[in-house]
Amino acid sequence: MSAVGSPHWSPVAWRAHAAAQQPAWPDAAALERVLATLREWPPLVFASEARRLRAALGEVAQGRAFLLQAGDCAESFDDVSAESLHERLKLVLQMAIVLTYGAGVHVVKVGRIAGQYAKPRSSPTEVVDGAEIQSFRGPMVNSGIATAEARVPDPERLVLGYQRAAITLDLLRGFATGGFADLGRVHTWNREFVASSPVGRRYEGLADEIHRALRFMRACGVDVERDARFRSVELWTSHEALLLDFEEALTRRDPESGQWYDGSAHLLWIGERTRAVDGAHVAFLAGVANPIGVKLGPSASVDDVLGLCERLDPERSPGRLTLIARMGARQVRERLPALVNAVRAAGFPVVWACDPMHGNTALAGDGRKTRHFDDVLGELEGFFDVCRAASVWPGGIHVELTAGDVTECLGGGDDVRPEDLGLRYTTTCDPRLNGRQSLDLAFRVAERLRG
Numbered sequence: 001m002s003a004v005g006s007p008h009w010s011p012v013a014w015r016a017h018a019a020a021q022q023p024a025w026p027d028a029a030a031l032e033r034v035l036a037t038l039r040e041w042p043p044l045v046f047a048s049e050a051r052r053l054r055a056a057l058g059e060v061a062q063g064r065a066f067l068l069q070a071g072d073c074a075e076s077f078d079d080v081s082a083e084s085l086h087e088r089l090k091l092v093l094q095m096a097i098v099l100t101y102g103a104g105v106h107v108v109k110v111g112r113i114a115g116q117y118a119k120p121r122s123s124p125t126e127v128v129d130g131a132e133i134q135s136f137r138g139p140m141v142n143s144g145i146a147t148a149e150a151r152v153p154d155p156e157r158l159v160l161g162y163q164r165a166a167i168t169l170d171l172l173r174g175f176a177t178g179g180f181a182d183l184g185r186v187h188t189w190n191r192e193f194v195a196s197s198p199v200g201r202r203y204e205g206l207a208d209e210i211h212r213a214l215r216f217m218r219a220c221g222v223d224v225e226r227d228a229r230f231r232s233v234e235l236w237t238s239h240e241a242l243l244l245d246f247e248e249a250l251t252r253r254d255p256e257s258g259q260w261y262d263g264s265a266h267l268l269w270i271g272e273r274t275r276a277v278d279g280a281h282v283a284f285l286a287g288v289a290n291p292i293g294v295k296l297g298p299s300a301s302v303d304d305v306l307g308l309c310e311r312l313d314p315e316r317s318p319g320r321l322t323l324i325a326r327m328g329a330r331q332v333r334e335r336l337p338a339l340v341n342a343v344r345a346a347g348f349p350v351v352w353a354c355d356p357m358h359g360n361t362a363l364a365g366d367g368r369k370t371r372h373f374d375d376v377l378g379e380l381e382g383f384f385d386v387c388r389a390a391s392v393w394p395g396g397i398h399v400e401l402t403a404g405d406v407t408e409c410l411g412g413g414d415d416v417r418p419e420d421l422g423l424r425y426t427t428t429c430d431p432r433l434n435g436r437q438s439l440d441l442a443f444r445v446a447e448r449l450r451g
């Protein structure tokens with residue numbers, strides 16, 4: 001039976017289960033005060049919006065749309081300027097137009113944005129200058145500064161996270177309705193990318209085709225510059241639902257449907273480290289009616305995945321569940337086919353997406369975490385091949401990126417080399433594709449989808 005709508009489920013249901021990856025808050029009373037505040041404050045997003053995203057993802061599940069989920073590994077509290085958001089949105093739109101043309105279907109755009117402030121860690125502590133201190137768990141928990149004091153979890157950061165998310169959402173909504181970018185302008189930006197470098201020029205043919213398609217539409221009388229359908233820049237929000245105290249405090253019953261919705265974001269996902277079927281994260285998200293995702297790493301078994309589907313989408317409702325495979329380029333062809341086939345045979349209408357980042361993290365010579373563009377592409381290639389062999393729609397991609405000119409991932413058209421990593425390595429957590437690597441990726445995926 002579905003936990004969504006069950007009279008036996010409530011936002012505290014997760015408390016009866018083991019919750020992995022929760023911070024050791026030092027002061028329970030201080031935490032409770034903060035949570036009481038958050039319970040009073042309005043949800044950041046509304047049930048009706050989450051329902052609309054769920055319907056859009058239902059289209060993806062049925063092969064009639066494609067999902068682009070993208071953004072920072074961990075957003076920074078210092079990165080809420082209009083300019084920065086404008087750049088991030090611009091990049092996602094540039095990628096989306098290319099993917100729309102390649103896939104021949106609408107692209108549903110979901111940001112890792114307005115709430116991606118908490119991180120699971122492989123180890124609860126790390127050693128810095130000989131001293132063992134708590135690991136950085138994202139700005140909503142503690143500071144990135146590497147001192148014992150700065151790493152003590154501070155519940156006031158939950159309030160700061162809510163406020164940063166609210167500011168970001170306010171800007172996003174403004175851009176969405178303010179005619180920020182019509183299709184023609186986004187295409188012009190892409191042509192600039194294509195003209196500006198040898199790697200861009202590789203995509204001249206595709207960009208020209210898009211150009212001709214737009215010209216054709218204009219000739220048919222479609223006002224590409226002013227038509228509302230081509231000016232909408234709807235970017236849905238998502239983050240990993242890691243801190244269950246926070247998610248619980250923002251969960252409200254929707255008066256219209258009577259169902260519970262987590263009002264912290266439109267889509268919430270469960271990470272690779274917290275996807276135990278009988279764990280607290282699954283128990284929590286099983287009961288909210290938002291669209292949800294689950295990351296699946298190479299250790300995920302058929303039983304694990306069918307158990308998750310049964311628990312999270314017992315009603316087999318398209319758009320409810322997105323499975324995000326992150327197997328790594330070397331394992332995707334071996335590990336993914338059994339999962340895709342079993343889920344299909346059991347009749348779960350999930351969206352299959354590929355996160356080609358988290359299974360491809362490596363340490364560079366200088367000790368920095370990095371990822372090679374070729375591995376990212378290689379995993380995507382494997383994902384598309386596996387889906388094709390199983391006659392399953394490859395529903396989308398999930399990537400960590402930023403619009404800036406960072407040097408965090410190796411390779412790509414501009415060939416970031418190991419010795420370049422130190423130049424502009426600014427991520428607060430995992431290495432992100434930079435703006436040009438991201439466009440490079442979008443064109444490659446578009447070529448692949450068209451083929």
Ligand code: PEP
Nearest residue numbers: 073271272273295326358
């Ligand atoms: C992430 O998406 O930043 C992350 C930690 O992913 P995963 O749970 O797949 O390791």
Ligand code: CO
Nearest residue numbers: 073400429430
């Ligand atoms: Co990450």
